Amino acid sequence: MFREESSFLAVIDDPFYSLYLTGTETSNATILIDVEDGELSVSIFTDNRYFEKFQNSLAKLQELRVKISTDKIPPLTTSKKPVYLDSSSMTLSRFQSIFDNVSPDPTHYDIGKTLQKVRSIKDDDEIEKISKATEIADASLLALLKRGVIGRSEVEVRRLLDILLLEHGADALSFPTIVAAGSNASMPHATPSDRVIGGEDMVIIDFGATFEGYHSDTTRTIKANNRDFSASEARIIDAVLEAHEHGVSELKPGRIGAEVDLSVREKFGEENKPFFIHGLGHGVGLEIHEYPFLVPNSTDEISLRNVATIEPGLYFSGNCGVRIEDCYVISEAENTRLSGLPLVIT
C-alpha cells in the first residue's frame, strides 16, 4: 500500500473510512495516520457533534488506540515526512485549509485508489449486511406488486415503495427511487412524474435499501398488468437478460472493469449496442457507487469478495426502456446473486 518509508503521514478526509474503520457514522472526520520509525499513531479530527459517538465506538475497539480531537488538524506544511493523501475525497479547499493555503506538490502521494480497493473486498459481516438490505428490497417490491401499480402515477408508486422499504426494515433509502413508465423509461435515470401508469406500460423500478450503513441496488422492468410482454417487448427483455447473464459470467477475479463492460456491449451486437447508453455496473457497499466501476475506461480490478451490480439496459427514445440489475458477490466458482427475485417478473 505504502512505499518503503518507515516514517510517513497519511491524511484520509472521507467520513466513509471512519465508518469503515470505527463504525462511527459522521459527516466530519479527518483521519491522520502518523508513522514514526514504524510506530503507528492514529488521530481523528472531528467536532462536538461526533466526539462522544467516536469515544463510544472506539471503546469497543480496544486493539485500535486512537486519539480523538475536536481541534483543527495541525498544518502539515512543514512535515519532513512524505504525506499520503486520498485524492478522491480531499478537495482542493480542504487541502489548502490543512496545508496553510499552499497547493499540492509532487511530494504528496495519492492513496485514493488503494483505499478504495481495500474497501471493495468485503468480509462476511459486510456481505451479510448488503444481503439483508437486498432482502428488505425484495420483500418491498413484492408487496408493491401485490398492491398493483396501474392507475397510480409514477410519483405515487415511488412514495408507496419508499414507505414499504422503510416498513420492511430499511434504515434509509439507498438513493432516490426511480419509477419510469412507458416512454419515460427511455431515460435511464428519469425523475418520477405525474404520468399515470396504464396496463400496457412497461415500468422500470430502480430502488434500494440501506441496512447498517450498507446499500442494496436492484432494478426490475415489469409489465404493469402482470401479463405477458408483447412479442417486440419480449425481444428487448430477452436481449437485456442475455446481456445480464453474460455480464455475470464475465465478472471474475483479475478482470478489469472496462473489459467486462466492453464484453457486454459486444454481446448486445451492432443492432442493440447503440441503445445501451450507460455503464454496466459498479461496486456496492458503504457507498451506493464504489470501486470497482464496470464502465468504459475503468482500470479497476475485480477481486474475490467484491460486491458489484450488473445492470445492462436498452433505451428507445420516445418508446420504452428496459434495465435488469442485481448485486453479485464475486466468488471462486459461480458468483452469488443476492436478490431472490426472478430477473424478469411476470
Ligand SMILES: [Mn+2]
Ligand atoms: Mn446501480
